[in-house]
Amino acid sequence: MSTSSGRDLAAETVTVRYWAGARAAAGTGEDTFEVGGTVTLSDVVALVLERHPDDRMARTVAVCSVLLGDQPVRSQDPASVLVPPGSVVELLPPFAGG
Template identity: 55%
Template structure:
């Protein structure tokens, strides 16, 4: 039996509003780049503001911040949790 390989994506604040969900399970064939994961997420939510909102977000893979890295070089593996955190006002 083939095991389903899933990456959990969590959206916060305006990213949640743009995606229309708090989180989702993205089925992948194995490890993928963050670029590929972003393309899959955006394709699952066509026609909205999600691409622009995600561009402004901080990104965590597990507890590791990866926003400053080239997304093509960031590997996301099945079982990982990826979080998109928009900038927050205040402090």
């Protein structure tokens, strides 16, 4: 989708997908956040916690593996991970079983 000025609206957002317990804590499978340009993973997590302010979500996000696109990024400093508009961030809590 684009505006009359030719800007791509999808490129002005970051999508966060929730899996398993994160989906249960969020009450949805994904959220889309408007961004004004490249943000950090810390910024994205803050947006998630602002939209879902309960303790359950905060506890879940704290233990999630994080993918930016198809790249794992949880082991990196979230303040240094750049998330450009149009990106998909996946929050995957630990899974039971094998």
